[in-house]
Each structure stands twice: as C-alpha cells, then as structure tokens.
Amino acid sequence: MKGKLKKMKKLLTVLAALAVTTSIASASAGDIAVNVVSGGKPGTNTWKASGLIRESLDNAGIKGELVTAGSCHKQMSYVGKTDTPTIFLHNTVNLVSNSKKGCSIEPTEATYVAPIYTRGFALCSRKTDKSFKEFVASVDSIIVSTASVYGEFMFKPLEGITGKPVKYVPKRTSDAIKAVLAGDVNLLYSGYTPSVAKNTELTCWGTTYDKEVNGIPPLTSVLPTWKYSNLSLGYYIYGDDVSGETKQRVRDAILKGTVDNSKLAQYIASASMIPGNAYAGKASVKDFWDEYAAWTAK
Amino acid sequence: MEIASLLYMLTGSLLGFVAGWLPGVGAVVIMLLSFPFLESASLFQLLLFYIAMASSSQFSGSVVATVLGIPGEASSLPAVKEGHKLFINGKGNFAISGAAMGSVVGSIFSVLIVYSIMPVALYMVKNFYNNMIQTVMLTVCVLLIIFLINRHWVINCLLVAFGFTLGLIGWHENPNFVFLQNILPYETFPDLYEGLPFFPVLLALFVIPTMLRSMQEHSNLDNNMEYKDNDSITTHLKVFWQNKYSALRGSLLGGIVSLVPHIHAVLSSNLSYALEKFRKTRKKTYNSKEGDVGCLVAAETANNATSIISMLPLLLIGIPITTSEAILLVIIDHNFYRVNYQTIVETGLFNLLVLWFLASTFLCFIFSWPIVSYVNVFRKISLKKVLTATVLFAILLMLYLGYSNMQLWYYLGVFLVLLPIGILLKRHETIPLVIGFILQTKLLEAYSTFITLHS
Numbered sequence: 001m002k003g004k005l006k007k008m009k010k011l012l013t014v015l016a017a018l019a020v021t022t023s024i025a026s027a028s029a030g031d032i033a034v035n036v037v038s039g040g041k042p043g044t045n046t047w048k049a050s051g052l053i054r055e056s057l058d059n060a061g062i063k064g065e066l067v068t069a070g071s072c073h074k075q076m077s078y079v080g081k082t083d084t085p086t087i088f089l090h091n092t093v094n095l096v097s098n099s100k101k102g103c104s105i106e107p108t109e110a111t112y113v114a115p116i117y118t119r120g121f122a123l124c125s126r127k128t129d130k131s132f133k134e135f136v137a138s139v140d141s142i143i144v145s146t147a148s149v150y151g152e153f154m155f156k157p158l159e160g161i162t163g164k165p166v167k168y169v170p171k172r173t174s175d176a177i178k179a180v181l182a183g184d185v186n187l188l189y190s191g192y193t194p195s196v197a198k199n200t201e202l203t204c205w206g207t208t209y210d211k212e213v214n215g216i217p218p219l220t221s222v223l224p225t226w227k228y229s230n231l232s233l234g235y236y237i238y239g240d241d242v243s244g245e246t247k248q249r250v251r252d253a254i255l256k257g258t259v260d261n262s263k264l265a266q267y268i269a270s271a272s273m274i275p276g277n278a279y280a281g282k283a284s285v286k287d288f289w290d291e292y293a294a295w296t297a298k
Numbered sequence: 299m300e301i302a303s304l305l306y307m308l309t310g311s312l313l314g315f316v317a318g319w320l321p322g323v324g325a326v327v328i329m330l331l332s333f334p335f336l337e338s339a340s341l342f343q344l345l346l347f348y349i350a351m352a353s354s355s356q357f358s359g360s361v362v363a364t365v366l367g368i369p370g371e372a373s374s375l376p377a378v379k380e381g382h383k384l385f386i387n388g389k390g391n392f393a394i395s396g397a398a399m400g401s402v403v404g405s406i407f408s409v410l411i412v413y414s415i416m417p418v419a420l421y422m423v424k425n426f427y428n429n430m431i432q433t434v435m436l437t438v439c440v441l442l443i444i445f446l447i448n449r450h451w452v453i454n455c456l457l458v459a460f461g462f463t464l465g466l467i468g469w470h471e472n473p474n475f476v477f478l479q480n481i482l483p484y485e486t487f488p489d490l491y492e493g494l495p496f497f498p499v500l501l502a503l504f505v506i507p508t509m510l511r512s513m514q515e516h517s518n519l520d521n522n523m524e525y526k527d528n529d530s531i532t533t534h535l536k537v538f539w540q541n542k543y544s545a546l547r548g549s550l551l552g553g554i555v556s557l558v559p560h561i562h563a564v565l566s567s568n569l570s571y572a573l574e575k576f577r578k579t580r581k582k583t584y585n586s587k588e589g590d591v592g593c594l595v596a597a598e599t600a601n602n603a604t605s606i607i608s609m610l611p612l613l614l615i616g617i618p619i620t621t622s623e624a625i626l627l628v629i630i631d632h633n634f635y636r637v638n639y640q641t642i643v644e645t646g647l648f649n650l651l652v653l654w655f656l657a658s659t660f661l662c663f664i665f666s667w668p669i670v671s672y673v674n675v676f677r678k679i680s681l682k683k684v685l686t687a688t689v690l691f692a693i694l695l696m697l698y699l700g701y702s703n704m705q706l707w708y709y710l711g712v713f714l715v716l717l718p719i720g721i722l723l724k725r726h727e728t729i730p731l732v733i734g735f736i737l738q739t740k741l742l743e744a745y746s747t748f749i750t751l752h753s
Binding site for chain 1: 473488489
C-alpha cells in the first residue's frame with residue numbers, strides 16, 4: 001500500500017513539474033495581454049475596426065479584451081483605471097472632434113504604436129448620368145452635407161472654384177447620405193466607407209486617393225485647385241502602457257493583420273483603404289501632426 | 299437551410315420576447331450579445347433573426363406592461379397606462395388578448411402596406427428623408443401629443459418643453475454646439491457631453507410617477523394579482539371586433555410614422571394612443587376608470603405596424619435608421635454581404651423573409667395570449683409589494699445598464715437629480731415629457747437644417 005502511495009506521489013510530482021514547465025515555456029513564448037478599447041459606440045466604423053484589431057491580436061497569440069467605451073472620456077477613464085496595456089484606434093479628425101467635448105488625446109513617440117490604414121474621402125451626389133461640370137451647371141447653389149468635424153471653412157473655397165454659392169449642412173454620415181438621397185443637399189463629403197462605396201444610389205465624383213478607385217477618378221482631376229482634393233485620413237494605433245517587446249509584438253500583429261487573409265485586411269480592401277503595412281516604415285508621429293495642420297488649416 | 303433558418307427565427311423570437319420583458323434590454327443589447335452567434339449566418343438568416351427579434355419584443359412588452367405596470371419597451375407606455383389599469387380591475391385577459399390580436403393585425407397590415415407600395419418603395423424611402431417632410435411630421439406629432447393628451451395643453455406644452463430642454467444637454471452635431479457650456483458642469487462631469495441617458499430619465503420622470511399614482515389610486519383594492527381568463531375565445535374575439543376601427547386607425551398611423559429614424563415604434567404607439575384617447579374622450583366612450591381596451595389596441599397595433607416598413611431603408615438602400623439596425627449592418631458588412639434593392643427584392647429574398655416573419659408573428663401571438671397564464675408567477679402578491687418590487691427591479695436594471703455602459707455613477711446621479719421632479723409630477727401624465735426628450739435631437743436637427751436650406 002505504502003509503495004503504491006509513493007508511486008502515486010512520484011507520478012503526481014512528475015505531472016506537476018511537467019505542468020509548471022509547460023506553463024513557464026508558454027509564458028516565455030510571450031503570453032502577453034493587451035486590451036483594445038473602442039471609442040466609438042456599437043455600430044460605428046470605429047467599433048467595427050476595433051473588433052477586427054482585437055481579432056488580429058488574437059491571431060498573433062496576444063490575449064486581451066475588447067472594451068466598448070463609446071466616447072473619448074470613457075475611453076480615457078478606462079485607460080486610467082486598468083493595469084493591462086491598452087490600445088485604441090486614433091486619428092487627427094478624432095482629435096479635432098473630441099477636443100470640442102473637452103477630451104484631447106495627443107500622440108507622442110511613446111504612445112504611437114503603428115499606422116493601421118489610410119482612408120480616402122469621397123465627394124458624391126444623388127445618382128446621375130451627368131458629368132461634374134454638368135452637375136454644377138444644373139444647380140443654383142451647392143449644398144454640401146458632411147460631419148461637423150469637417151468645418152464649413154473647407155467648403156467655402158468651392159464658391160470660387162464652381163462660381164456657385166455654397167451652403168453647409170453638418171450631419172452624421174448616415175444622415176448625410178439620407179439627405180443627399182432625399183434631395184435636401186446635392187453634395188456629400190464623407191470618408192469612402194463601405195456604406196458609401198456600396199451605395200448604388202450615389203454617384204461619386206472623385207475620391208482623395210491618388211489613383212482611380214472602383215471606377216471613381218482622383219478628386220484632384222475633378223477639382224484640381226481645391227486644397228482638400230488629396231487629403232486623406234491616417235488611422236493609427238495609440239497605446240497606453242505599451243512599450244518594449246509588447247509594443248513591437250502588437251505593431252507586428254497589426255501590420256500583418258492589415259495585409260494577410262484576416263477580416264481586418266478584407267475590411268481595409270473592401271473600402272479601398274491603404275493598409276498600414278504599405279507605409280509603416282515611413283510613418284511616424286510627425287505625420288499625425290502634419291495631417292492635423294492640413295485638416296485644420298483655414 | 300430551412301432548419302437552420304428556423305433556428306435563427308426561433309432564437310430571434312425568443313430573445314426579442316425576453317428583451318420585451320426587461321426594461322432597458324432592447325434590440326441593441328440583444329444584437330451585441332448575439333454578435334458571435336450571428337457571424338456564420340447567411341444574409342437571409344441575419345435579416346430573419348433581426349426581424350423576428352424586433353417584432354417579438356413588441357408582443358411581450360405589452361404583457362409585462364399590463365401585468366407589472368412597467369414599460370419593457372418605451373413603446374409600451376400606453377400598455378402601462380391602460381393595460382395595467384384593466385389588469386388591476388380584473389380585465390387583464392381582455393388587455394392581453396386585445397394587445398396580442400392588435401399586434402398581429404398591425405404586423406399583417408405592415409406587410410400589406412409594403413407590398414402595395416413596393417413598385418414605388420425605393421423612390422418613397424429616398425424621399426421620405428426630405429427635411430421638409432421630416433420637419434412637418436415631427437412638428438405635427440408634437441402638437442398632437444400636446445393637444446390630445448388629457449386636454450391640459452398648457453401643462454403638456456410645459457412638459458414637452460422640459461423634456462426637450464433635458465434632451466438639449468450635451469454636445470450636438472447639427473447645429474454644432476454644447477448646451478449651456480459655461481453653466482452646466484461639463485468639466486467636472488464629462489459624461490454630460492453625451493447627453494442624459496434615456497433609462498434613468500424614463501425611470502425618474504415616467505415610471506416612478508406612474509407607480510406612485512397607481513399606488514394612490516388603487517390603495518384600497520384587495521388584489522391578488524392573479525391573471526384569470528374565464529372568458530371564451532368567442533368573447534375575446536367579440537371584444538376585439540368592437541375595437542376593430544381602433545386597430546385599423548393604429549395600423550394606418552403606425553404605417554405612416556414607420557420611417558421616422560430611431561423612434562418609430564415609440565412614436566407610433568404613443569401617438570396612436572393619444573389620438574384614440576382623444577377621440578373616445580370626445581365621444582364620451584373612454585373608460586378612464588377601468589382602462590380602455592380600444593386605446594390599448596390602437597397603440598399595440600401601431601407599434602407592430604412599423605415592423606417590416608421600418609426596415610425598408612436598410613433593405614432597399616442599405617441605410618440603418620436605428621442603432622440596432624446599424625449593428626446588424628456591421629455584421630452584414632463583416633460577412634461581406636450587400637443589402638440593396640437588387641440583392642433583397644429582385645432576388646426574391648424579401649418574399650421569403652415576409653413568409654418567415656408571418657410565422658414568427660404567429661408564434662409570438664401564441665406566447666402573448668393563449669398560453670400567457672405563465673404570468674401567474676406574480677399571483678397572490680399584494681399590489682403594493684408588486685409595485686415596490688417592480689421599482690426596485692427597475693432601479694437595479696438601471697444600475698446594471700449604467701455599469702455595463704461604464705457610467706454607473708452618472709446613471710445614478712441623473713436618476714437621483716430627476717427623481718424629486720418625478721415625484722412632484724406624480725399627479726400629471728408625463729408622456730409628453732418623455733416624447734419631448736426623445737424627439738429633441740430630431741426636432742432640433744430638422745429645424746436647423748430647415749433654416750440653413752431656406753436662408
């Protein structure tokens with residue numbers, strides 16, 4: 001009986017040692033946890049992209065949660081409370097928009113993790129067979145609808161370019177699309193998102209990409225003198241308490257996710273965006289501030 | 299394929315039914331919780347799940363509103379008013395059957411409307427969002443609420459204005475401003491930028507005043523709260539038949555306001571209720587003492603009449619008009635499907651969807667009337683205890699919602715600040731206040747756009 005017990009003890013000791021060795025080995029292979037926080041509410045593009053970022057981290061073996069904060073303040077409140085390294089999607093337009101609500105998140109070398117994608121903008125109207133020149137000639141005034149973050153100052157120069165008075169109606173993107181389809185406004189300025197790209201009831205005159213996208217020419221060929229014709233929006237990953245090896249692993253996972261077969265890569269491709277992997281070597285915090293200056297220049 | 303679709307329909311119906319029971323747990327919460335389950339669904343299954351879920355919550359919302367007197371959905375406010383009164387007076391069976399039959403009529407009516415307008419639906423949906431149409435429609439809705447509820451139009455006007463002012467708190471997109479930025483403590487409580495959360499406002503300014511009034515009005519009732527139905531099906535059908543025109547009026551109104559973004563169900567049921575009550579009061583046929591089946595039927599028919607029609611913008615032009623639809627669209631995009639007239643109508647998918655929707659409606663009907671005696675879990679509990687337990691339950695739910703939204707203290711704070719006002723308003727009908735709060739964003743945006751376009 002005693003012999004059996006001894007054998008059992010030995011067996012248990014070996015098993016325990018094995019378990020400890022395995023867990024140490026897996027930990028040394030890099031068991032890190034990084035949470036992804038969405039500053040956008042459920043249903044928004046930010047929320048959707050945050051879910052895809054989480055998926056890319058999962059694919060790279062980086063554990064963690066997806067937290068839907070829904071606003072800049074809640075995002076920062078969460079970041080301040082958690083001990084887990086946290087990342088989130090950020091861009092210059094977010095900074096402009098959140099500053100109006102008393103919440104500024106300014107990137108630094110320490111918090112800049114990786115570029116993820118660049119989204120172009122589109123200028124569209126209700127479905128028509130006309131050319132842009134014919135369209136301009138057919139309206140008494142240009143009434144443009146866009147999110148309030150893209151200030152009225154951006155569209156005032158169109159008066160000089162088109163010779164028509166310009167009115168500005170700020171709306172959320174989905175409401176702006178409804179307004180253009182209903183005929184309240186005749187021009188939509190919006191990020192070239194899937195809801196714009198897939199909408200068969202819209203005619204887009206141009207996008208701010210430098211190449212033709214889905215048969216839509218670059219806006220620089222339609223409005224060559226408009227200062228915002230080639231202005232796109234770079235999205236990047238902001239990290240809190242993300243440094244050293246963790247930062248490098250997160251960066252690698254995200255950049256890989258923008259071009260592999262993951263849903264993040266498919267999402268980027270579906271809206272014809274430029275994946276971060278294509279320009280990661282050249283991107284830095286300075287680009288953020290250069291872009292900020294361009295977006296806010298009056 | 300059919301078995302998998304059946305599974306999606308049953309799950310959607312079941313979850314929607316549960317969502318209808320629980321205040322604050324609406325379609326948005328269900329869609330978020332169901333996200334992983336829906337990732338592998340086909341486009342048809344996604345739409346089927348959503349429509350079954352959205353429709354069934356309207357059925358069950360009226361059951362819990364009738365039995366407990368709390369609105370599972372904001373569209374169940376009339377059921378709280380009339381249904382619960384009928385229940386307390388021993389006529390809960392007619393409230394339940396009237397709401398269930400009205401919901402079926404509304405659902406069928408919405409299908410008929412959709413098919414009758416289908417040849418021009420694309421054109422209609424696009425033009426419905428014309429600012430002039432929206433401005434006129436929203437203004438008429440507010441005026442009807444002000445002038446039709448209880449005939450105290452001055453008080454109603456003040457209540458709408460108060461609700462509107464509460465809705466103004468926070469940051470706004472169009473026109474772009476922060477309300478009373480230098481007066482309200484935005485820096486100390488940055489959550490204020492997002493505006494006041496709906497559930498604490500509803501609880502403090504509608505549910506609690508209604509409960510307090512209910513306690514006072516029925517304090518001498520010896521009520522064991524048991525749901526009894528000793529009447530034959532023929533009697534139920536007769537009672538419903540007596541209110542057939544209320545059902546038709548509700549269906550028509552529900553159909554008209556179906557495309558109002560975000561608030562179509564709430565607006566249709568409350569507006570339909572107000573109109574029916576006004577009509578009956580004028581004709582001196584309104585039963586204010588025991589509750590009025592006709593008013594309840596009109597409201598319940600109206601909110602179900604919005605079910606299929608409200609999805610047309612999403613189905614035909616790929617534009618969501620509610621948050622839950624936006625989440626559905628994210629899942630649709632996530633799975634790389636497209637929704638537009640070509641993929642939904644021209645492929646015949648819409649016809650199939652309607653058939654399954656009717657099957658789901660039938661299922662919900664069974665659960666919300668013929669076998670509804672499961673509500674007797676509440677039997678033999680005193681009215682006071684039920685009302686107290688309901689309020690406590692609603693407060694706990696509010697705290698849970700605040701916690702899950704990372705705003706626990708904010709929710710509690712808003713509730714506590716507004717509660718004294720709610721108690722002061724207990725003698726008044728506060729539906730106009732709730733409507734003012736809900737409609738504020740849409741009204742402000744419509745008027746602001748109107749001024750920009752016509753200046």
